Amino acid sequence: MSYAYLFKYIIIGDTGVGKSCLLLQFTDKRFQPVHDLTIGVEFGARMITIDGKQIKLQIWDTAGQEAFRSITRSYYRGAAGALLVYDITRRETFNHLTTWLEDARQHSNSNMVIMLIGNKSDLDARREVKREEGEAFAREHGLVFMETSAKTAANVEEAFINTAKEIYEKIQEGVFDINNEVYLNKLFVEKIVCILIEYLLNYFIISKANGIKIGPSHSPSSPGGIAGTGGQGSSQGGGCC
């Protein structure tokens, strides 16, 4: 099937927080959530539509790879979005978020969209982490937050799609985190420089954004620099070679 973009996601978080269940719940709707069945998968793909454009999401669960530094590193780098999942019924999974986030920030490219997910919201009775705490953590670290339940499928769709929307917006806007912004500001000519830089960055955004691949259906008539780098982008998206 043709698509305009392919976004690669990774799912991270402690073991047992329901990462693979979330993944299956989202990628294969035919698996109806049932109470006496826990079922998950480590890879899945699904097509969604944003802004009239077909976008394919590929989701890779990183479970079991923590033992190897090289693997974690590569996964982060290859992804455009990450779902950081904790279990609302287990406090320690929430406490480990900082470590996960540090890892993600260190290894990923700065544009990776990270969404914080409090999973198992169906088990409200056994809740150990308040919703407000999750919200506060997300606010503090600039993440989008949502509570989901892989069991009841509540918010699962939204979590993945909202992340995709944010990535899509970043592509459209050409928003970039220039870390030397600081120095530009003090220049008298900052305005001009900024405009110029924005123009340049717009032009290069696609090749920079890792974990994003431009699909074959992408028309060359689309505005901005995206079309210009389209051909190049398809090889870039997959890393190298």
Next chain:
Amino acid sequence: MFRSRSWFGGGLWRPKNPHSLEHLKYLYNVLSKNQTVSETNRGLLVETLRSIAEILIWGDQNDSSVFDFFLEKNMLSFFLRIMKQKCGSYVCVQLLQTLNILFENIRNETSLYYLLSNNHVNSIIVHKFDFSDEEVMAYYISFLKTLSLKLNAHTIHFFYNEVNKHTNDFPLYTEAIKFFNHSEGMVRIAVRTLTLNVYRVEDASMLRFIRDKTAAPYFSNLVWFIGNHILELDTCVRTDADHQSQNRLADLVAEHLDHLHYLNDILCLNIEDLNKVLSEHLLHKLLVPLYVYSLTRRKDLLCDNYEDRKYVSTVVALFLLSQVFLIISHGPLVKTLAAVILKSNVEIIKSGASKVLEEFEEIVSNETVAFLPPKESLEKSLECASDSRGDPSKLADVQEEENENEDATDVKSDESNNLKVDEEIVAEAEKSKDNTERDGAKLESGASSNAEGSPARSESSKADATSETVVKEIKYLSVSDEEKEQRLALEGPLNVGRVDITPEEESVSNKPFLEAILNSLYCQENDYAALFALCILYALANNKEVHSESLGFSLAPNKSSVKNRYNETLIDKIIHIITLSCQSGAKVRLVTLELAIKLLLHLVICDNESILQDCHLAAIEAAKEQSTALLRNFYKSEDIFLDMFEDEYGEIQKKPLKVEWLMMDSNILLPPTGTPMTGIEFSKRLACGEVERARRSIRVFFLIRELSLTLYNEVENQLPLTNPGSCVQVNNVLDLSNYMYNSDLIACTVVWKDGQKIRRFLVIDSIQLILVEPDARKLGWGIARFVGFLQDIEVVGDKDDSRCLHLTIHKPSCSGTSNKVPLLSAKFIFDDHIRCMAAKQRLTKGRIKARQKKMTQIAKLLDIPTSTPQCSTPTNYSLVSLRDRTAGGRGPHHRSSSLKDQQQQLQQRLFQVNKVPGFAAQMRRDSYANKSLGSSSSGGTTSLRHVDRSPTGRVSSQEGGSGARTRENSPKLPRPRSEEIPLEDMRLRKTSLTSNSSSQQDDKDSAAATMQLAAATSSGIATGQNNSGSSSNSSTASGQMLEVASTSRSGSGRSEETSFMERQSSGSSNSSHHRESRPRRKGQVETV
């Protein structure tokens, strides 16, 4: 009875409950009726396969009979049958997903074993799916990865079977590694994960299989793949024009790091046999031929086939090798590599590749130490490996040779352990020489007799042959210089004349790789290569497996010996970099300086003590003086300077250099640039424009100051300018009666932007503004609810309400991010106009004083005499002073007599110069003057701490160009180059609140104000007296605590009235006093 009937007869129609045995039976029926895939039943099959996954997992978790049925009916064979029909991606994907779910979710171990037992899974693994389909590929590789996660000592036998000689022995592994260079990154990651998961299963026979049959092909291909990556990276660096390919480069660098981490992960599993093969391939095919040989461009060294030799630029080679030493921790590998770099001399390099070629040409023509493609593709070699297997005699033969080879390598690694005294090493080297010679001869004969052997056979003998090369090379390396020369003299008659070279000389000129690194430390045009040279030295010094002392190039302080305590040649070069970076217009980036300092400290700090010799210490001190002098040129009594100073200090404290992170940044691979347009961090590029030059010299000053303090083992006691310990924090409980001594309380209502209104008392400390809420429990005490620094406030009066002030407090040291949100932005409503005016006055003055105080601190740091703020000069005074100085200070001999004058003039200039037209140009002249001074003083051997040095320098420069000076002072002065933004302009951005608000006030207020003020003055005095008397019990902490600015009127505070006061009260008794000081005040308000 009933049960058995339903067992076989059931499932013809769809049961209601999808999670039941009946449902599976139904699905079984569907499958058996639709064994041929067609357009019509495709959808049905997909749904059936999906449901099977669901029900099996449900059964695994709830009802074991479900699984029994699945196994009994051998339903996995249906999967195979469907798969073999070229059913298209739709069905394939579903099949793979079902399998994924199955293996991912099954918890029951026995079920898992049953699933794996009948070899169906292996058949599925070797099935050739349509891998061109992105989705099939992704599901397939995830399936393999999922399986690899299930590997353990028990399950491994389902995948790897030593008895089974008919099929591919270990399809899970061999099929997966075929995708090691797949274009899709995620696939490559999955392959790497899988291989690591396989390696870590501790199964000897499986590992032997991997070592014997797959290691050489896989690793040689992997190494070739990495190497090609590097060539691409190099091309990217070479062809980059104006930093256009930053993104591509970032990708390539990150990919290389991924590779190195992957290799390191394999090596860290400590599988000896595997590591040996891997290290061998890395050294022979990549690290030595491509990385190390690229270090030098000396054509005389590079062997015959120089033309077709692949190489990368020196800079890239240095960068890559630094990464290798930072990441890889496998002892034997890094030791050998370090030895090759640090010890190999001209002869070895010359003979190394060519000699080997001579000896083994017939058999291993292209298996030398060279970066060359593997002979055949991985897929092909894997096929060959599985075919040729099964000839036991040949295998035994190979192993025998390998054992012998092992002996030699053992000696090698022993030697590199370097714990022995020299003689022993030499002796052992001799032994190993004999060893290798024997081995070599044996190998030669053995190899030639087997020349027509199977590919696998020749493959392994080749590997042996090449390992000889390294052993041989290492053998050379581990011998002392003297011994080496002797041996060389014996071996090559041409080299006889070289015996009289001193070791010192030899160490550099005769070791081309080391020479290349050290030469890179010179920053002639720029510090492009120097940064990487520092990196690699730092990485070598910090790699725990490298023992550089034994390699003849010390990278650590040596406590034991008295004479050679550290590597002087290296220290000389590092200090040269530090000295260079203190000159104005230096082409040394901040990051280079920081790294140089870091390395220097590593080399000379031993047990918290510096072992630096006096002459080097003096050079550092000279550099410090020079950096101070450089910064003095930028010292200005302007808001922006103080802000910059504190910002930079914060930046340096916040982000200490981490070499590992630095080496992840691909931007440093591009030639140093000055333009911020590239988006490169400030510290990693050159300064652009006056502002950045100022920032740069501030940082250089900080860095070298810290270095000097560390070397003297002293503690920093002047920085940061604000001592955080002495500041009031939010929620501190304050004794308000105590605060009365240095401040007053002014009651006010704070109205926030959102309309929130809170009654607070305003306390103005010497550096802080504090909003206090009276403590309900403790009379006379208050709780600080808000604190902000006076230096960051902005006060604006309200046009409509004379009781109001608009206060903005900026966040300190946040380096002006564009959407800077102020710490506080609110309206303060006071009880009446007088109190409002008093508060405003105090705030304004507090700000000025806080800043003045800090400027004095900076002046002290920079050895600028601190009386500065007091000396008042008319606007054009600096012109006069310039002339005066030239007259008075002509020639250095007059220095002592007119020293004081000069200093004074210097300060005056520093504070006034910005009024002179074209000052920016004047500034540049100064910095050149200092540059010349700097270079002259850099050779000095004593500790230099003379304040008078810079005036001297300036004087001499004035002498030389008195003609030019007059031109400079004329208004026709050439404009600064357009890229340079003079510091003065920044003033426009930062509205000086004082001048602003006071002038507003002036305009607005009229006779009425004058009247009020008169009243205020008198009442203020009254309150003041009152206050001092009643301060002890003023703690009645209620509404009437409002103190108008009054205490400051007594004593020294008297002279500090605002201009507003002063102008309005010309008739008052103080007028004469104020008039006297007016010129100064005016100047201050505008310049501070």
